[in-house]
Amino acid sequence: MTELIGLLAGCCTTVSLVPQLRRIWRAKSAHDLSLAMFLVFGLGVMLWLLYGIGIGSIAVITTNSVSLVLVIAIYSLAVHYEHHGSTNHGSAGR
Amino acid sequence: MTELIGLLAGCCTTVSLVPQLRRIWRAKSAHDLSLAMFLVFGLGVMLWLLYGIGIGSIAVITTNSVSLVLVIAIYSLAVHYEHHGSTNHGSAGR
Numbered sequence: 001m002t003e004l005i006g007l008l009a010g011c012c013t014t015v016s017l018v019p020q021l022r023r024i025w026r027a028k029s030a031h032d033l034s035l036a037m038f039l040v041f042g043l044g045v046m047l048w049l050l051y052g053i054g055i056g057s058i059a060v061i062t063t064n065s066v067s068l069v070l071v072i073a074i075y076s077l078a079v080h081y082e083h084h085g086s087t088n089h090g091s092a093g094r
Numbered sequence: 095m096t097e098l099i100g101l102l103a104g105c106c107t108t109v110s111l112v113p114q115l116r117r118i119w120r121a122k123s124a125h126d127l128s129l130a131m132f133l134v135f136g137l138g139v140m141l142w143l144l145y146g147i148g149i150g151s152i153a154v155i156t157t158n159s160v161s162l163v164l165v166i167a168i169y170s171l172a173v174h175y176e177h178h179g180s181t182n183h184g185s186a187g188r
Contacts, residue, residue, distance in 0.1 A: 002148035009145050012138025019131040037113040044106025051103050051153060054096035059145060060154075 006059025014063055017070040021077070030078035038078065042071045100153025108157055111164040115171070124172035132172065136165045 024030045045067045052060030118124045139161045146154030 002145060005141055005148060006145035009138050009141030012134050012141060014138075016131045016135035016138065019128045023128075034113045034117075037110045040106050041110035044103050044108075044110065047099055047103030047106060051096060051100035054099060055149070055151065057149065057151075 010063025014067045021074050024077045030081045104157025108161045115168050118171045124175045127172050
């Protein structure tokens with residue numbers, strides 16, 4: 001039961017990354033996204049994954065594995081559009 | 095040691111909410127934020143909190159307690175600016 005709550009929790013927090021990915025994909029721009037913030041978030045997801053392995057929590061492991069894939073996808077697109085986008089807002093600190 | 099990794103993970107994923115709060119506060123607008131996504135995220139944080147209590151994880155409990163406060167602050171500001179903001183982009187589905 002507890003593990004089910006964890007998996008449901010993981011679905012909610014992971015799914016909420018999808019609109020971010022879709023928005024960057026559609027806008028072909030990532031100037032709304034804070035890249036510095038996203039790096040910290042990505043580091044956090046990696047550490048949660050380690051923690052999940054450490055405590056043997058299926059919910060924490062599966063959730064953060066999926067999150068990590070999404071974070072890498074968002075980050076890659078964001079960096080791509082910052083460098084090749086049609087608009088040039090500058091990338092420092094965003 | 096494992097709990098330390100969890101707390102560090104929690105710091106990263108929680109701290110990454112702060113720029114979002116600051117951005118809405120400064121811009122006095124939340125039209126960059128998907129409110130629907132944020133509701134799902136907030137529900138996820140609440141469920142993580144329940145899960146943390148269930149498995150007795152200090153890292154999961156403390157992290158998601160702080161996150162919940164930040165999520166409520168961001169959501170309250172976002173709703174406030176959607177209704178009282180100087181710009182009117184419409185709030186449906188965002």
